[in-house]
Amino acid sequence: KAGVTQTPRYLIKTRGQQVTLSCSPISGHRSVSWYQQTPGQGLQFLFEYFSETQRNKGNFPGRFSGRQFSNSRSEMNVSTLELGDSALYLCASSQGWAGTNNEQFFGPGTRLTVL
Amino acid sequence: GNSVTQMEGPVTLSEEAFLTINCTYTATGYPSLFWYVQYPGEGLQLLLKATKADDKGSNKGFEATYRKETTSFHLEKGSVQVSDSAVYFCALSSDSNYQLIWGAGTKLIIKP
Numbered sequence: 001k002a003g004v005t006q007t008p009r010y011l012i013k014t015r016g017q018q019v020t021l022s023c024s025p026i027s028g029h030r031s032v033s034w035y036q037q038t039p040g041q042g043l044q045f046l047f048e049y050f051s052e053t054q055r056n057k058g059n060f061p062g063r064f065s066g067r068q069f070s071n072s073r074s075e076m077n078v079s080t081l082e083l084g085d086s087a088l089y090l091c092a093s094s095q096g097w098a099g100t101n102n103e104q105f106f107g108p109g110t111r112l113t114v115l
Numbered sequence: 116g117n118s119v120t121q122m123e124g125p126v127t128l129s130e131e132a133f134l135t136i137n138c139t140y141t142a143t144g145y146p147s148l149f150w151y152v153q154y155p156g157e158g159l160q161l162l163l164k165a166t167k168a169d170d171k172g173s174n175k176g177f178e179a180t181y182r183k184e185t186t187s188f189h190l191e192k193g194s195v196q197v198s199d200s201a202v203y204f205c206a207l208s209s210d211s212n213y214q215l216i217w218g219a220g221t222k223l224i225i226k227p
Contacts, residue, residue, distance in 0.1 A: 004158070105161075106160070
């Protein structure tokens with residue numbers, strides 16, 4: 001069974017631009033969660049989608065948005081990029097709604113650099 | 116709010132040494148606790164978990180016991196190998212929210 005895939009793996013953008021990251025979950029998984037990883041703030045939860053609905057949201061500004069398609073693939077969009085948005089963005093999928101008994105499987109991440 | 120505190124790294128040990136990485140948490144209710152590992156250039160992998168007090172999670176020689184009285188979930192391994200070099204993250208999932216709250220991560224370096 002293929003794991004969680006994220007595209008692209010690396011991305012360089014300039015301030016003010018927008019970016020879209022993609023995540024394909026493990027086949028059969030219906031939940032996709034997104035996390036931001038930075039050296040300063042560590043790992044922070046962005047949002048979770050389950051069956052095309054946002055079920056949970058972290059404490060990030062509205063510039064960060066996402067969506068999930070009927071095939072469970074998810075995209076994350078960041079508009080008006082700032083230097084502080086440079087980070088590793090991780091996607092995780094789980095079979096059911098991410099919870100205590102639903103293990104999350106992580107992709108390798110997308111490394112975003114904002115210049 | 117909920118939070119996780121883990122010991123700062125890097126932790127440097129010789130092969131076959133005993134490992135302890137401390138993790139304490141603050142949470143209301145009865146959270147589930149996790150240890151994830153991130154090998155260089157790879158994504159996060161679940162190492163072990165415990166869902167209720169006094170549970171012991173174990174995997175690949177690592178183990179951690181959910182101690183509610185001390186709000187701790189320390190990671191231990193009796194004899195580390197060079198291949199255990201990685202960053203280890205402690206995390207919790209509250210029973211009301213389910214989003215993962217992460218510790219800062221501890222880099223482990225094992226020297227041959």
